[in-house]
Amino acid sequence: MCGIWALFGSDECLSVQCLSAMKIAHRGPDAFRFENVNGFTNCCFGFHRLAVVDQLYGMQPIRVKKFPYLWLCYNGEIYNFKQLQKQFGFDFQTLVDGEVILHLYNRGGIEQTASMLDGVFAFILLDTANRKVFLARDTYGVRPLFKVLTDDGFLGVCSEAKGLINLKHSTSLCSKVEPFLPGHYEVLDLKPSGKVASVELVKFHSCKDEPLHVACDTVEALPSGFDLETVKSNIRILFENAVRKRLMAHRRIGCLLSGGLDSSLVAAVLLKLMKEINVNYPLQTFAIGMENSPDLLAARKVAAHIGSEHHEVILNTEEGIQAIEEVIFSLETYDITTIRASIGMYLVSKYIRKKTDSVVIFSGEGSDELTQGYIYFHKAPSPEEAAEESERLLKELYLFDVLRADRTTAAHGLELRVPFLDHRFTSYYLSLPAELRIPKNGIEKYLLRLSFEDSNLLPKEILWRPKEAFSDGIASVKKSWFSILQDYIDQQVDDLLLETAAEKYPFNPPKTKESYYYRQIFEKHYSGRSSWLPHYWMPRWVKATDPSARTLKHYKSDTQE
Numbered sequence: 139m140c141g142i143w144a145l146f147g148s149d150e151c152l153s154v155q156c157l158s159a160m161k162i163a164h165r166g167p168d169a170f171r172f173e174n175v176n177g178f179t180n181c182c183f184g185f186h187r188l189a190v191v192d193q194l195y196g197m198q199p200i201r202v203k204k205f206p207y208l209w210l211c212y213n214g215e216i217y218n219f220k221q222l223q224k225q226f227g228f229d230f231q232t233l234v235d236g237e238v239i240l241h242l243y244n245r246g247g248i249e250q251t252a253s254m255l256d257g258v259f260a261f262i263l264l265d266t267a268n269r270k271v272f273l274a275r276d277t278y279g280v281r282p283l284f285k286v287l288t289d290d291g292f293l294g295v296c297s298e299a300k301g302l303i304n305l306k307h308s309t310s311l312c313s314k315v316e317p318f319l320p321g322h323y324e325v326l327d328l329k330p331s332g333k334v335a336s337v338e339l340v341k342f343h344s345c346k347d348e349p350l351h352v353a354c355d356t357v358e359a360l361p362s363g364f365d366l367e368t369v370k371s372n373i374r375i376l377f378e379n380a381v382r383k384r385l386m387a388h389r390r391i392g393c394l395l396s397g398g399l400d401s402s403l404v405a406a407v408l409l410k411l412m413k414e415i416n417v418n419y420p421l422q423t424f425a426i427g428m429e430n431s432p433d434l435l436a437a438r439k440v441a442a443h444i445g446s447e448h449h450e451v452i453l454n455t456e457e458g459i460q461a462i463e464e465v466i467f468s469l470e471t472y473d474i475t476t477i478r479a480s481i482g483m484y485l486v487s488k489y490i491r492k493k494t495d496s497v498v499i500f501s502g503e504g505s506d507e508l509t510q511g512y513i514y515f516h517k518a519p520s521p522e523e524a525a526e527e528s529e530r531l532l533k534e535l536y537l538f539d540v541l542r543a544d545r546t547t548a549a550h551g552l553e554l555r556v557p558f559l560d561h562r563f564t565s566y567y568l569s570l571p572a573e574l575r576i577p578k579n580g581i582e583k584y585l586l587r588l589s590f591e592d593s594n595l596l597p598k599e600i601l602w603r604p605k606e607a608f609s610d611g612i613a614s615v616k617k618s619w620f621s622i623l624q625d626y627i628d629q630q631v632d633d634l635l636l637e638t639a640a641e642k643y644p645f646n647p648p649k650t651k652e653s654y655y656y657r658q659i660f661e662k663h664y665s666g667r668s669s670w671l672p673h674y675w676m677p678r679w680v681k682a683t684d685p686s687a688r689t690l691k692h693y694k695s696d697t698q699e
Contacts, residue, residue, distance in 0.1 A: 140198070141165030141186035141548075142211040142283075143301050144262045146271060146293040146326075147333030148180045150306040159184030161300040165213075167551040171197055175209065177266065180332040183211050188497070188551055189389070199264075202231040205240050207267035212236045213297055214259030214281045215555075217383040221354040222254060235386070239263065248272045252323045252342045253350040256383070256561060260318070262295050264328070271326040271334055277343045278504065278559045279320030279536025282544055286315045291333030293326065298545070299470050303664065317670065320536050321345075345532045346568045349561040356383070357562075364571055370589040372566060380560030381407045384500065385415065389553075392496030394486065395423040395448070397436025399583060399603060400502025400511070404557060406444045406595040408500050422496045426451040426486040436600060443597050451489045453482060458619070459626050461485060463659050468549040469541065472646075472660035472668070474653050475675045475685035476542050478620050483546040491550035503543045504558035507531035508567055509583045510575055514677035516582065521572035527678055528575070529568065535559075538675050620652075620684070627655045646671060649683075 141162035148155055156172050163170065166186025175181040185198040200210040216222075219238040223230055228241040239261060242251040248263070252274045260283035263272040273295060275283045286294045286302050294302045295318075302315045318324070321343045326334040343349060357379045360372045381404065385391065391412070393405045409421045423446040425437035434450055441448035458481050465484050466477060490496055506512050510528055518524035535541075540556075547554045557563070567575070570585075578584040587601055631651040639654050640647040643661075645668045648654035653674075664670070676685050 140188055140213045141184075141297045141301075142198070142213045142260065142262060143184035143186075143296045144182065144211055144264075144294070145305070146178075146181045146328065147291050147331060148182075148305075149292065149308040152180070152182050155305060156182070156184055158301050158304050159186075159296075161304075162186060162296060162298050164551060165297055165548045169197060171199075173199060175264065175266070175332075178328075178332040181264075181328075183209065183262070185211055188553060198236075200232070200234060200236060200240065202237065202240060204229070204231070205244055207265060208240050208243070209264040209266070210236060210239055210261060212239060212259055212261035213283075214257055214261070214276065215384075215386060215553075216255050216257040216259065217386060218254075218256035218351055218354060221356065222351075225354045236261070243272075248274070248323055248325065249340065249342060250350075254354075256349065256351040256355070258556075258559075260297065266328075269328040271328050272323060273318055273326075274323035274342075275318050275320050277321045277345060277349075277561055278532065278540055278564075279317075280540055280544065280554075280556060280559060282536070282541070283318040284315055285318050286313045287334070287336065288313045291329065291331075291335055293334045297548075299664070299667070299670065300467075303667070314669075315667065317536065320533075343561070345529060345564055348565045348569075352562055355379075355562060360566070364574065366588075369570060369574065369585070373563075373586065373589040374593065376560070376563040376566055377403070377557065378407055378411070380557035380563045381500070382411050383560075384555040384557055385411060385417075387498040387553075389497040390419060390422075390495050391417070391498045391500065392422040392424060392490060392494065393446070393500040394483070394502070395425050395437045395440060395446070396433045396502070397425065397438070397440055397600065397603070398433070398502070399587065399601065400505035400558065402436075402440045402502075402596050402600050403505075403586075403590065404500050404502050405440060405446060407557075409444050409446055410595070420447040422447045422449060422494055424449045424451065424486050424490055424496075424499075426453050426482045426489075428453050428455075436603060439597055440600055443600075444595075449489070449494070451486050453485060455622055455626075457485065458482070459623070462656075464549075465546070466656060466659045467663050468545045470545070470664060470667075471537070471541060471671050472653070472656045473538060473671050473675055474650075474656065476538050477656050478623065479539075480542045480546050482619075483542065484549060487547045487550040487552055490552060497551075498553050498555060499547055500555045500557065501543055501547075502558060503539050503554075503556045504532075504535065504564070505583070505586070507535060507539070508558060508564055509586045510577060511583045512677060513582060514680050514682075516577050516580070517679040518576065519679065521576045524576050525568075525572040532564070537671065624650075624652050627652045631655050643668065645669065646674060 143159040166188045168189045169187040183199045216235040219235040258276045258280035260275045260281040284299045324339045325337040427434040
């Protein structure tokens with residue numbers, strides 16, 4: 139996990155512009171480099187490093203003797219870099235996983251490069267010999283990327299939007315900063331002036347398509363067919379493989395553990411694999427919640443079962459409320475459910491950074507979207523519509539859960555790993571018949587649970603524990619976190635303000651005091667940027683006025699029969 143930043147064709151003094159690069163310093167607390175491009179005095183790269191792989195030669199932009207005309211700035215992890223090196227006979231100069239991007243590009247161009255990378259990534263690749271700039275981002279947007287491109291060809295690129303919004307340019311002070319789309323690469327021509335012109339934006343991978351890099355995966359071809367035993371076995375094999383490949387790190391590995399199915403499965407498989415490769419330290423797991431909240435109690439059970447070194451962070455209401463503004467600043471969104479769920483994750487990440495030496499943090503993001511874990515899936519009109527909704531949620535992850543998971547951990551210099559969003563695992567799961575993937579017997583994620591039922595990885599009551607939204611599970615059953623927030627916000631926002639909200643904020647107008655409060659804070663830091671959120675996250679097929687699972691009729695807490 140790092141922070142990347144680059145400018146092409148800047149009219150302003152670069153020493154002034156580079157102050158914007160410091161807005162993302164939290165993403166790389168270990169080192170910073172600012173470098174001009176030879177021959178293009180108005181082009182530069184900025185890089186904030188969190189050293190996770192090859193601590194000696196990992197500074198960026200990466201340049202190697204073999205390709206002196208290539209400059210690479212990337213944020214991410216390429217899990218199959220050794221397999222690609224072996225398959226194509228690449229001669230690496232460093233131990234950095236991202237070096238493979240240079241070799242792939244030299245061998246087969248940008249399309250093959252982006253398609254063959256098994257991992258999470260956002261990168262800027264400059265080819266001065268052919269006068270090209272390339273941008274690319276992984277399938278689910280696990281690693282963030284924003285860009286701004288003015289009419290006269292000034293390009294700014296950054297891991298977070300906050301590193302671009304204050305850039306100065308002669309023709310336009312308020313150009314549109316926008317997220318770079320996941321699963322895409324862009325080709326731009328580099329002019330002698332240092333300015334650029336976009337040539338094409340190409341979608342190189344969809345979540346349903348089996349990725350090209352399967353050809354050099356460590357897991358061979360799986361048995362075909364949709365009989366239940368084969369499917370369950372394939373799910374277990376691919377999920378375990380997804381966790382195994384993410385063990386690549388020179389820093390200590392930890393795991394978020396809410397006590398729900400997803401994070402519990404990740405933690406259990408992670409600890410099993412760490413033992414197998416004789417990692418010489420215990421796995422630290424981390425839970426956050428109010429005293430005796432459902433998540434804390436469930437996480438305690440899981441930690442005892444798997445044998446992790448477990449840490450509990452007790453959340454007090456005042457601390458959670460005080461964190462709201464810094465959370466919204468970190469997130470760059472005003473989405474209600476994202477902010478609610480981020481507060482706990484932000485505070486547990488803060489604890490990990492201050493109190494432990496774990497840096498690489500595993501988490502369960504992506505499972506709800508992939509395996510139809512949200513409670514509203516019980517109301518899906520048909521298996522086919524449920525499958526379509528699952529794909530829509532996966533495509534929008536970069537706006538919601540993946541955004542939350544990245545920003546809350548990156549704010550504290552941690553690197554997130556999300557095995558449920560492994561390309562091969564997700565494409566296999568989405569290839570299964572729609573009927574197999576829907577909730578059954580009133581239980582969401584039924585197929586995933588069933589696949590691990592005989593594994594003894596988790597206690598049965600955890601494996602079959604009903605869905606808890608993270609923002610609800612950290613509170614007590616009697617009063618959920620969202621209602622605690624609403625009680626506080628009711629005192630902060632006047633009724634009259636809410637009545638005129640649609641006039642003040644015509645795009646995505648706030649409908650509740652809570653959403654008005656969040657919007658005010660967002661506009662304070664990112665005025666006029668409301669289009670970053672195309673729509674609020676809300677459940678489908680139900681008449682919901684609030685995104686919390688606890689407001690849906692199907693919801694049952696752990697203490698209810």
